Amino acid sequence: MQTILLIGAGTMGKTHLRAYKKMKNVKVVGIVDIRGQGTLELEKNDIAFFSTVEEAIRAIKQVDVLDICLPTYLHQMYIQKAALFVKNIICEKPLARNMEEAEEIKKICQQNNIKLFIGHVTRFFPEYERAKKLIDTKAIGNPGMIRTTRNGRFPTGWNHWYENVQNSGGVILDLLIHDFDFLCWCFGKVKRVYAKSLAGREFSKREYALVTLRFDSGIIAHVEGSWSHDSFYRKFEFAGDEGNFEYDSRDYSINIIEKERTIGQNPLHDNPYERQLAHFMECIEKDIQPNITVEDAYEALKVALAALHSIETKQAIIL
Secondary structure (H helix, E strand, O other): OEEEEEEOOOHHHHHHHHHHHOOOOEEEEEEEOOOOHHHOOOOOOOOEEEOOHHHHHHHOOOOOEEEEOOOHHHHHHHHHHHOOOOOEEEEEOOOOOOHHHHHHHHHHHHHOOOEEEEEOHHHHOHHHHHHHHHHHOOOOOOEEEEEEEEEEOOOOOHHHHHHOHHHHOHHHHHHHHHHHHHHHHHHOOEEEEEEEEOOOOOOOOOOEEEEEEEEOOOOEEEEEEEEOOOOOEEEEEEEEOOEEEEEEOOOOEEEEEEOOOEEEEOOOOOOHHHHHHHHHHHHHHHOOOOOOOHHHHHHHHHHHHHHHHHHHHOOOEEO
16 A cells, blocks of 8 residues: 655645545545645545645654645755655656756755656657657658647646746746657657747736757657647647658547548547556556656756747757
8 A cells, every 4th residue: 555645735736636546555645735725625535634744744654655746846845855754756747947956856866765756647648658659660650840739728826826937937847848758758859949939028827839849860849839728728740751640639539641541540538647646656566667757857847948048048959
């Protein structure tokens, strides 16, 4: 039985809690949040509620895993705190707000023999797993051009932290980092980053960014995202020298367009958060490496921060 202490009961904390409740041999033994339990609209349960990690650790006899579902700018602080109490830490993406914090996190984990799992959940969406398999099996030959889109409403969060770009990193670090990680998973390291956004324009709770990536292999990807839409959707298109495939979450299917025919494939609708957390639990129990490593999260962060730097300088950034 793996015992979990959940840190943060906002949107992602509740998502993780629901996933854990469906798992066997996993038990959430406590929830930590500085807000009062009555203000969080949690479902009724018998899980103990605490205001601080220290309070929870003193009260709970055994904690195997700390799961951190807090705003980005708090990740390094709470990973450092968690390392004092457990050897297994789950933390929502991104790894950190900046590279200095990311380096410190890596150092903390190495020095304390910590297993750190970063929640880049896109790798657990069936349609993205399918896309990765199509690339690996050269279903469209050699890819040359990729386009991804990820759009939704401007998110709400504790203390309006998403609106403070210094805390959240905006749409690039919080939203598009999903696609940066996915594309690095498919194609390896990025060589060059160029980005444009609405930065500097006065739009209340509206963000848009377009990022162009060139990989070491020569593949080019256009990554688009915004917090300006009424509803959330995502789509992608991969073009190769022997065909292409595309996906739109509003259609629920991947269309593989070969030279002679079009094939529609509908991925399974498993809950990706449940799959991700179950995978992390299996890695802890069996002492195996996860399919998303700290180094992977580090590379995705590096791309996101390069995009932010490109917007600031109006220059392409070479990694």
